[in-house]
Amino acid sequence: MFQQFSLTHVQFMLTGLGWTIGLAMIALIGGSIAGSAIALMRVSVNPVISRLAQFYIFVVQGTPLLVTLFIAYFGATYLGISVQPIVAIAVAFSFYAAAFLGDIWRGAIQSVPKGQREGAHALGLGRADTLIHIIVPQAVRIAIPPTVGFFVQLIKNTSLASVVGIVELTRTAQIVSNATFKPLEVYMTAAAFYFLVCFPLTLVSRGLEKRLKS
Amino acid sequence: MGYLDFTGVLSRSDLLLKGMLLTAQISVVSMVFALMIAVLVASICLSSSRLVRLPALAYVEAIRNTPFIVQVFLIYFGLPSFGIRLDPIIAAILAMSIYGGAYCSEVIRAGIQSITKGQIEAGRALGMSPLTIFRYVILKPALAAVFPSLAAQFILLLLSSSVVSAISVPELTGIGNDIQGITLRNMEIYLVIAAVYVILVALLKGSMTVLERVLFPFKFLGR
């Protein structure tokens, strides 16, 4: 009744890897949109707006992703929205990513030296113009390495979607491990897949960081 | 369904409290071990010999580039293939220590690298032994410099503990899943649990701030 751990299983796990990367991409895009809003709110001079963003970051970063996923998975229906589980999960990952990206990008914006802002002011640029033309281009350069680093975190963290039954790489590993009862081999294979995707990205992130410093 | 009813969840607050305590216990124990691993690995990573550095670097990269839940499964379900069977709580602490150790070692390495050569030479000039220099001239100021980053890693470690419910550890999330199974009130239980985690994180953040003042009072001189 139980099967040999074979190439078919590895192929099945590869389709799971596809979903893993897809889910991480969606979270990166959704998280970027919401995250830039959070970052801008965070550096706002209006203390209420800044506090609101800070509160959002505090709550999302203070909740385990697994619990966030459970809330999203069951929560949408409570608010009267009917969606597929995978959609609810993708939205949850985007909200999660927004909190971290918002924080990373706020740091990047604030790390641009004050003199730049003052210089732009002296040249007669308004607050918005200063932000768009002077601060953001420099902040983006600073923000790229940690953003790539966070993308690696996202790829790894999509593994938690397996717990609510989304068939990504870790869930395929569970299914295969169950069909073959070879947990060590199967999970090592899954770990290798994750490593092969994440490690090059880590190296890219580190390379960019080094270039930025020199 | 469709409405919220917290009575079933809150009437089991004794169970939740138990789960919360276990979460706190395994997290704190893992933080201590993670810090010990991190100091060791960071020192090895800064060795001048490539051969010595390589295993430490491999450990850090392997852990940082694979998901925590897969590491947990490998330790709990994989190690028995080598005849090693660990109690779920021990397996959880081991997994969290190994995981946290890899991340913290990067932080500590950055801290050690921030110590200038001049400081070490000054230590030597004062006739300090290499061990004394490592402890007081390198490690303590390095820890002081990166303490906020270290605190952030500890918070991530606390949150990662929710994952070990998958290997039957009855910590907060596991207890929550159990209560969900009995009351079938999924939304209520996870909202309550999320709130408890936020409180735990706030407590941890507060204690780390206090700890920083106690351990490194020199950081706050003249402020």
Add this chain to the structure above:
Amino acid sequence: MLAFIRRTVVGVIAAACLSSVALAQQTTNTFDEIIKRGKIIVGISLSTPPYGMTDANMKPSGFDVAVANLIARDLGVKLEIVDQVSQARIPNLTTGKVDIVISSLGITAERAKAIMYTNSIYVDEQMIIAPTASKLDNLEALVGKRVGVTRASTNDTIITQKAVQGTNIQRFEDDASTNQALFTGQVDAIVSGVAAANAINAQTDKFARKFAVRQSPMGIGVRRGDYDLHQWLNTEIMMLWSGGELQAAQKQWLGIVNEDVPRF
């Protein structure tokens, strides 16, 4: 964005305040909807062999899948399977993510408060499975032992009820993890159904059934108030039984055939 966040926050607070007011009351008739959309969405756990699993080509298979196929065939609609972990079976149904649940779902009085059950499609027996050499003949013998069980399953309910104080119950997310814990020696015994025990014995004779804890009939889960669908499914189960197709599915996947299934 700010307005959106504000609206979300207000929405969440409102939801919390209206704690006893129904927000999403069910008005649609699931039976009509299934026919209209030409597809039935069935929740099945695919990590619960031999009820739900994947075959060598990674296609869903098992007893629950076979029953789902028969039902879709007789409804004249397509079948969509939603894979789910054990503990998500009832929430998925009540929150409308699936039309029905066919997922080795044991009938309990507690669950029947949240969902409606059809007549039974299979009667399982919860048993203790342990290494063949071990001597675990009754519930008292389990005191001080580690007993693995799948969280929120019927097995969990039963062992939690019946276990003698001092039994160390360890709960896992799905049967895959529970079985792995037994195979890797991480627990001394597990609680499992007959068919799951057969599946284990087909793989190895290192583990054997020790004693039965209780019998438990399994049914199909339907949302509360879906009477049309409920009635049709009961009719279908009766027809599948008298035509011998249900017995055939039991024989093929579970290796045993019930003498009869209880009806109500």
